[in-house]
Each structure stands twice: as C-alpha cells, then as structure tokens.
Amino acid sequence: MTANHNELLSALVDGELQGKELELALNLIHTNDDARSQWQRFQRTSDIMHGHSLSLDNIDLTTLLSQRLSQEPIYSSASDDKTAKIFTFTKPIWKQAASLAVAASIGALAVVGVMNKPENQLIPITTQVAAVETTAAPIITAQNSKRWTVSEQDVEHRLDTYLVDHNEYTGASGVFSYARVVSYDEGQ
Amino acid sequence: MSVDLELVQRVQAGDKKAFDVLIMKYQQRIVHVITGFVHDPVEALDVAQEAFIKAYRAIPNFRGDSAFYTWLYRIAINTAKNHLTARSRRPPAVDVDAMDATNYYDAAELKEFETPESSLATDELQMVIHQAIESLPEDTATAIKLRELDGMSYEEIAQVMDCPIGTVRSRIFRARESIEQQIQETMNEGEQQ
Numbered sequence: 001m002t003a004n005h006n007e008l009l010s011a012l013v014d015g016e017l018q019g020k021e022l023e024l025a026l027n028l029i030h031t032n033d034d035a036r037s038q039w040q041r042f043q044r045t046s047d048i049m050h051g052h053s054l055s056l057d058n059i060d061l062t063t064l065l066s067q068r069l070s071q072e073p074i075y076s077s078a079s080d081d082k083t084a085k086i087f088t089f090t091k092p093i094w095k096q097a098a099s100l101a102v103a104a105s106i107g108a109l110a111v112v113g114v115m116n117k118p119e120n121q122l123i124p125i126t127t128q129v130a131a132v133e134t135t136a137a138p139i140i141t142a143q144n145s146k147r148w149t150v151s152e153q154d155v156e157h158r159l160d161t162y163l164v165d166h167n168e169y170t171g172a173s174g175v176f177s178y179a180r181v182v183s184y185d186e187g188q
Numbered sequence: 189m190s191v192d193l194e195l196v197q198r199v200q201a202g203d204k205k206a207f208d209v210l211i212m213k214y215q216q217r218i219v220h221v222i223t224g225f226v227h228d229p230v231e232a233l234d235v236a237q238e239a240f241i242k243a244y245r246a247i248p249n250f251r252g253d254s255a256f257y258t259w260l261y262r263i264a265i266n267t268a269k270n271h272l273t274a275r276s277r278r279p280p281a282v283d284v285d286a287m288d289a290t291n292y293y294d295a296a297e298l299k300e301f302e303t304p305e306s307s308l309a310t311d312e313l314q315m316v317i318h319q320a321i322e323s324l325p326e327d328t329a330t331a332i333k334l335r336e337l338d339g340m341s342y343e344e345i346a347q348v349m350d351c352p353i354g355t356v357r358s359r360i361f362r363a364r365e366s367i368e369q370q371i372q373e374t375m376n377e378g379e380q381q
Contacts, residue, residue, distance in 0.1 A: 010361035013213075014335060015191040016342045022191060029212075030205050040212055042364050045371060047216040048313050049336045061215045062208045065237055069204065072241070075248050076202045 001034050009039040013046050192256035199247050207247070211240055214257060218264045225268035239267040313371070320370035324363055331356055332363035 005028055011017050012025045028035035040058070047053040192213075198206035218239060223232040243263050250259060321329050327349070334340045334348060342360075346353045 006365070007357060007361040010364050011342075011357050012191065013364075014342065014360070016357065017191060018189075022194065026206070026209060029209060036212075041368050043213060044216055045317075045364055045368050046336060047220075048371075049317055049367075051310070051314075052217040052220050053313075059215050059219055059233070060212075061219075061233070061237060061240060062211050064233070065211065065240055068237070068241055069207070069244060072204075072244055074202045074204055075200050 001028075001032065001038065005035060006038055009035060010042050012039060013042045190255075193252050196247060196250055196252070196256055199244075200250075207244055210256070210260075214260060215240075217257070218260065221261065221264055222268045225265065226271060231271075235268050235271050236264070238271070239264040242267060312374075316370055316374045317367055320367040321363070324366055328359045328363045328366075331359035332367075335360050 008017065008021060008025045009028065012022070012029075017025055025039075029039055030036075040060070044053060044058070192210070195206045195210050199210070215236065219229075219232055219236045222235045222239065223229060226232050226235055239260075243260050246263065250256070321332060324332070330349065331345055334345045335342075340348070342353050342356045345356045345360075349356065
C-alpha cells in the first residue's frame, strides 16, 4: 500500500474517482485487506464527521452478509439482451438487403404488369358462345356487364321457376327473399 | 456518472463484489438510521442486514431516478418499521423524510433516539475530530472542512482555494489520515482504561 493508493481510497470515499482510477481503487478494496480496512476507516471517519455514526465500533456487515448474499442470484443484463435480440439481424446485413431488393423488384414488376393490362380483358363473348354451342351442357358466363347470364333460354326459364318457387315456399319472408328475386332479374 | 451508479450498474451486470462496496460505504449510516427505530444495537444490525438483502433483491429495478442512498434509506426505514410492526412495537412518530437522507445533517432528526451513553460517545468523538482538525495546517484544515462540513466537490474546493484538484485530493487525504490517527489514539486510551 502506497500513499498514492491511500489517496485514491480517500477520493473514493468522496465519490471523486472515475475510469481507470476507480477501477484501480475497487480492485485494491477487493484484493488487498489493508486497503479494504483503510477505506473503511476513512469511510467511518467521514460518517462520524457527518454525524452518521454513533460509535467507534467497527461495523462490518459484509462479513455477516457474505453467506446470505452467496445464496442470492447473480444478476445479468440477459433480460435486456432478449429485447435487443428481437431487433438483431441474424444474417449479415448485405444478405438481408439483397433479399429485400429481390422481393421489392418482384413486387414492382407485378404492380407494373397489372397497371399496363387493358381493362375488361376478358374472353370475347362471341368466343364463349361458340364454346357453348360445341358443348351440350349449359354454361354460365360473364359478359361485359357484371351480371351473369345463362346461354340457353330453356335453362334460364327453369332456373327462374325454381328460384321463384323457392322464394315462395321457403317460409322465410322478408327483405332477403324478396331481394333474391329482384336481384336475379328485374323482369321477375 | 456517480460512483454509486457505476457500482449499481456493475451489480446489475452480475458483479456481486460491487454490492460489497456499497454495503461498506453505507453500513454505518444505515445502522445509525435503523438504531433510531429499533434502539437495540444488536437488533439494529439484524434489521440492517435484512435491509441490505432487500436492496440486493430490488437492485435490478433501480434505474437511478433518485440517489442510491435515498433509495437504500427508504428500504431501510421500511424494513425497520416492518420489524417493529411484526414485534407489535410502534414505529417512532418522528420520521425523517427520504429527501433529507442525502443531507449531511439529517442525523440531528434522530438525536432523540440516542441513549445517554451513545450521546456521550458521539459528543466525545466530535470533540476529538474537532481538535484533530484544529491541529492541522490551515490549508489542510480548510480543505477537509469544505469537503465534509460544506459538502463541496473537489472541483469547487479547488476554485475556492485557488489550487489544482490534485492538491485538494492530497490535502483531504492527509487530513483524514491525521483525524483517523487521533481517533485510533482515543480508542486505544479507552481500551486501556
């Protein structure tokens, strides 16, 4: 223990140490019994001067508490790290950026493609009718309008009859039944 | 950053030894405060240990919104009050506000709890310290008075005394060493009698 060390311990009592000096003083207290005793004496003198101590008795709670404290957990900043990991990139940043760029390019191409496509580019109705004629089964298709039509009059008539019967005999009256009839065809 | 906060952060990061330093730094004051509640010195030591254990368990939640000692002080008086309640003894009506805990002169609030013997010992100690300071060279005496009685920082003392901070540190150390020596002599005399 040198005078310089004692001076450090005295400054530690006053909380006037920082950085390497603080590190050195704490290391002295932890590793050198003389330094530890000296620091406690300085601390006690300061306490007496402030009226914080009633007697000259040396109190050493660290010895009394050592066993109990050894049973207490050692803290770590792991809980903080967990929060931090949520925002931590697991892959290198350049790989993340490349993936993002590819995804953005594909997205942009899709958007541009949809925007350039002509409106109502559905199959022309004539083509559809031709297709209907070649098959026996009735086909329901979409026209330029948003309504659905049935290509065969006979089938359309039967469907209308079923629909009207259904609405009349269903037993459920009210807005929805009426709405179904009306919405199918204004003429019904 | 204050030394206390630095130590607290070390404890929070897993350095248990840093908590030992905090105990050593504040044990006298905490025992003193608790003695004001429980009176019996041996009992006060037990309660103080309990308070430090509670503080260790609560230290992960300490964020530095208040000074560490103010926080520790609150834990200590609550532990003392709980201790008295558990033993069906009434806590003292006079309570010291936690904000006063950092004040150098808060001890006066607890004077009424001192026994005549402890009061005599305190008076004797104060006299020894006063004599020790008076026997110091003027610069050294001024430095320690400004630090311990006026609570000035080294920087403030350096400005007042118009000298480098290193000189202030050295003067305060020499003053402490001299006062400590006087106290030791008094203790030795007491043991011989």
